[in-house]
Structure formats: structure tokens, C-alpha cells
Amino acid sequence: MALLYRATRLKDRADSHVFTFVVTRSATREPDRDVTSKDFCCAHQRWAVAFSRTDASLGVYLVWRGVCEGMRVYVDFTFTLLSRDHFTANESFSGKQVRFNAGCAAQGRGRLVSIAELNTKFADARGEFQLELSMSRVRTLYTCELRAPRLDTPPFAFAGFDWSVSASGGSGKDPLSLRLVRLSGEGQLCRVRYALSLGEGDRRIQSGSLECLCDGDGRTPPWTPRPPSRLLQKGARLTVELLWARALSELAIPVAGRASTCYDRDKQAWGLRCDTHSELVRLHMLYRDVHHVPRNHLRYVSWSAWLVRTTTAPGEADAIELPGAPFENYYAQESADEGLMMETALRVEEVSRAGCPYVHPGGELRVRLEWGDTYLLFQATYHVYDDLCRLHAHQMRREIAVLQAENYSLERQLFSYQKSLAYAQAQASEPAPVEGGGRRSPAERSLSTDTEYA
Incomplete structure (x- = not known):
């Protein structure tokens, strides 16, 4: 094994x-x-x-x-x-x-x-x-031919979801419009980053990096190529570069009340409750299915968290990320999880005031969780504190490898310089040809040893 x-x-x-x-x-x-x-x-x-x-x-x-x-x-x-x-x-x-x-x-x-x-x-x-x-x-790239009348790509898999690119327009006066559509995970929010390109060679039109929130119905905002492109009967080549897609969980947490439950990509249950027993509001993250971790294994989980605003001004983000994000932890099989505290920048007294931009109707906070990497690791004798030493070890080994490569390159350059210098000295030490009448050339006279120079 x-x-x-x-x-x-x-x-x-x-x-x-x-x-x-x-x-x-x-x-x-x-x-x-x-x-x-x-x-x-x-x-x-x-x-x-x-x-x-x-x-x-x-x-x-x-x-x-x-x-x-x-x-x-x-x-x-x-x-x-x-x-x-x-x-x-x-x-x-x-x-x-x-x-x-x-x-x-x-x-x-x-x-x-x-x-x-x-x-x-x-x-x-x-x-x-x-x-x-x-x-x-x-890098993940998906390529296919778009050809009328079929204007949807075949399904392709990425990040645990099935996807497709849907095209509309491209005939008559309607400009072509492309939209990335998630076909699986109904009701699941996710954030996705991707790039689209249409055509080949000099006529290739690129969207650049697009990042958006994919709603529960799997829809993303459309992209209209500029200058406007039309899909001809002979078709066009579409390329999708998929950068990442992360599942989201958004839940309402009572400021004073019981924990709310959500599920990660592996269908594992988590609880999140609000803690107001210090100067700043804290969120207590609990892994409720910790007893499902296989014996003698560790489950590594990472995530990020945001506080969602009630209203947003033009150009303002709809949520602020919690300090210290992303968060990560290792979990071994236990009867119950003690939980992990996540600090926020929100003061406790602000929550009790009317008009707090983060308290939604009903006296609750809305928290958005974005799930990152998760691994099931063999051997349970490990802790998150060990990551730092392990990270440093990998970094030092890579630095040593880079320095060794640079040293080898410098040695080759030094050898080349020494070889060129030896060749130049050999050329200078050759006797100059004797001119007619037995007279020495000016170059030969300049090398006279009658006078020594320091």
C-alpha cells in the first residue's frame, strides 16, 4: 500500500x-x-x-x-x-x-x-x-468546438462539480454571449475563478481572469466578447482555463443562542456559534462529526470565513474576511470536538446597538464559510504546531538546491574566464616577428626588461 x-x-x-x-x-x-x-x-x-x-x-x-x-x-x-x-x-x-x-x-x-x-x-x-x-x-484547460445549432459544450468535471459553457446569440444582430454553468451540486453556493477564450491565433479573444459567485442554481454572470463576436456556421474554438472552485456555506448565527449547523464538501457536519464573552465577538467552530474520522488517521481541514453585511454601498464588498483567515486544523477520532475560536473585528457593544451593519433582522450574524483543502492522513500522532518545522524543512531544502545550482553556474563561468585569460596570456607571450634589418618592433621594445615596474 x-x-x-x-x-x-x-x-x-x-x-x-x-x-x-x-x-x-x-x-x-x-x-x-x-x-x-x-x-x-x-x-x-x-x-x-x-x-x-x-x-x-x-x-x-x-x-x-x-x-x-x-x-x-x-x-x-x-x-x-x-x-x-x-x-x-x-x-x-x-x-x-x-x-x-x-x-x-x-x-x-x-x-x-x-x-x-x-x-x-x-x-x-x-x-x-x-x-x-x-x-x-x-493548469487545467478544456477545449471544444462551438458549432450552431448546438451552443452548449459537453459536460466536464472540475473541483467535484460538473460544468458546461452555454452560448447564446451569435447570429443575426445578437452578439455572442458565453456563460459558465454548474450542472451539479444543486443548492450549493461556490466561488469560481476561470478564463474564457474564443477563436485561435491572431483572432483569439480572451476574457482575462473572471471571478464570481456561483449561486444555488449554478449560474454565473455572462461574458460578451469585445469586440462583439458572432458564431458562424463553421463554428469557433472555445478554451476554458479553470483556476479554482471552492464550495461555500452561508448560515445565520443568533448573537445569543444555539449553534447553527452546516456541512462541508465531504458531507461532514459542523457547528458555529457566537461568543460574546470578551471585548470582540468570536465565532466558535465545532466539528460535530469528529467521531467519524477513521481510527489512527488525521483529517486536515482548512477554511476561510467572512462576516456578511446587511447592506452595501456601491463598490463596497458585501462581506469582510475574519482576521487570521484562512484557518486550518487537524482532527483525530474523538467523542466530541472542543472547537476552534475565530476572532472578528466586531466589538461586542456594537452588536447591541441599533443599526449595526452586521446584525441582520432577527438579531443574527450571517457568516460565509469557504472550504479549502481537506486530506485524510495516515497516523494520528501529529499536530498543527508541527507544520511550521515541516514547512521550514521544505523551504531550506529548496533554497539549498537553488544555491547549489547557482554555485555550479558560477563555477562554470569562472572556469570559462580562467580559460580565456590563459589563452590571452599565451598569445601575449609568443615572440613577435622580426622586422627587416634585425631591428625590433615597437611592441617588442616596449617589453624590454631593462627597467622593472612595481
Whole structure:
């Protein structure tokens, strides 16, 4: 088996995720057994790690589970076998913007390490070893042809939802209008970021990055290409780049009353109550289904929270994000959860005043939760405080790798300069040709050793 042991998000520009797997001896001692990890999510796509075994070597592959016709995913990934002795002895290979599509859903290397070297350098006494997978710069693109009279794309899957792009107009005097539509998750709010482009080459029209709230009916605001475009009978090529889509839960919480209940993407129950026993209003987040976490496992959950205003002025956001967001926590199997306190910027005395911009009719606060990453991890002996050391370790290893590459480049430049200097000195030390009459040339006379110079 390949068990997902830890997951770390580095929060860099490339949005790097590092997943660590504990691989049992079945990967090397049972060649006829298919060893594949459980599915995990990264960049709103489902993935798995699979192993191939021969008599002499072990191979590893990254497998895209969300295969969809017309969709392709590009990933920078690196597989690293972690040495038991020193990190400089790790064995790794990487790929840049590797393409996954319906015809090629698995990418990797069939011979990563020999079985003998694996048992000597990487496996412990039980035959288990750790494999690290780093994923970054994940891009999801969906392409299809729009052709009259069919002006809706076939369904495609992303972030646990089914989607389609609906087109209207494009004939007669009506300009073409495109709209991203969510087909599944009825009644579920979500926030989505995407980009549309129509056509190819020099005539390609792009929308740029679009971010909007997708309502319970799955509707998003339409996009009208500028300059106005018309869909001809011969059709047009549509490309959708899907950046992210996050499920939302919006609930009303009585200022003085019982907790309100909501559910995350995994249908797990959560409770949220208002706490007014300090200077600032606090929100108490409770994981009500904590007893459903499998034994000897951890469930990592992250989310963000906003306080929704009663009314908004033009150009003003309809909600303010809570300080300290995003929030994250690890949960192990327990009979009950003690909860996590989220501070707000709202003072308790403001809540009791008439006209408070955050108190809705009925004396309640409206809170919007946006669900982020969630992972089920093997081994329950871990805590959120351990994340900092783990993050620093990944960062230091990457900094060392960058410095090593820079040092190698500087050494090559220095060698090149030394080679050029030696060539120039060799040219200068060659004897000048003797001119007629036995007289020395001016250059030769200037190199006279009669006078020494400091």
C-alpha cells in the first residue's frame, strides 16, 4: 500500500504542494500486486500515485483520476525517494509542465531505482520507505468546438462539480454571449475563478481572469466578447482555463443562542456559534462529526470565513474576511470536538446597538464559510504546531538546491574566464616577428626588461 502520510502547502508563487507517502513492502515484495495510493486532491483535481515493479527495479507514476474528454492538465511534479541517512542522498526525478489528457492519464518513470539500492539506502527494517511528491503550477484547460445549432459544450468535471459553457446569440444582430454553468451540486453556493477564450491565433479573444459567485442554481454572470463576436456556421474554438472552485456555506448565527449547523464538501457536519464573552465577538467552530474520522488517521481541514453585511454601498464588498483567515486544523477520532475560536473585528457593544451593519433582522450574524483543502492522513500522532518545522524543512531544502545550482553556474563561468585569460596570456607571450634589418618592433621594445615596474 501507499499511504498518504503528510501534506504540506508551501504557499509560494507556484502554489506548490508536497505530499509524503509511506510505501509498505508490498510494493517491492509482491510484484503481481497493483500498488496504488488512495485518491487525493491537488489544484481541484483528483490524483493517485501508482508503482510498477520488475525483477530488478521499481517505477513510480503520477495518475490523473479526473480524466475528461477535451480536458488537459499541465503539472510540474517531482518524485523524491527519501534517504534514511542524509537528504543529499535522496533519489529524485522531475518533469516540467507535463501534460495529462484522456489518452495519457499516467506520467512517470518505469525505472526509478533498483530493488537492491532501494532496500539498502531507502527502506527500513520492515521494508517500508517514504516517497515525496511535489506538485506545482497546475493548469487545467478544456477545449471544444462551438458549432450552431448546438451552443452548449459537453459536460466536464472540475473541483467535484460538473460544468458546461452555454452560448447564446451569435447570429443575426445578437452578439455572442458565453456563460459558465454548474450542472451539479444543486443548492450549493461556490466561488469560481476561470478564463474564457474564443477563436485561435491572431483572432483569439480572451476574457482575462473572471471571478464570481456561483449561486444555488449554478449560474454565473455572462461574458460578451469585445469586440462583439458572432458564431458562424463553421463554428469557433472555445478554451476554458479553470483556476479554482471552492464550495461555500452561508448560515445565520443568533448573537445569543444555539449553534447553527452546516456541512462541508465531504458531507461532514459542523457547528458555529457566537461568543460574546470578551471585548470582540468570536465565532466558535465545532466539528460535530469528529467521531467519524477513521481510527489512527488525521483529517486536515482548512477554511476561510467572512462576516456578511446587511447592506452595501456601491463598490463596497458585501462581506469582510475574519482576521487570521484562512484557518486550518487537524482532527483525530474523538467523542466530541472542543472547537476552534475565530476572532472578528466586531466589538461586542456594537452588536447591541441599533443599526449595526452586521446584525441582520432577527438579531443574527450571517457568516460565509469557504472550504479549502481537506486530506485524510495516515497516523494520528501529529499536530498543527508541527507544520511550521515541516514547512521550514521544505523551504531550506529548496533554497539549498537553488544555491547549489547557482554555485555550479558560477563555477562554470569562472572556469570559462580562467580559460580565456590563459589563452590571452599565451598569445601575449609568443615572440613577435622580426622586422627587416634585425631591428625590433615597437611592441617588442616596449617589453624590454631593462627597467622593472612595481
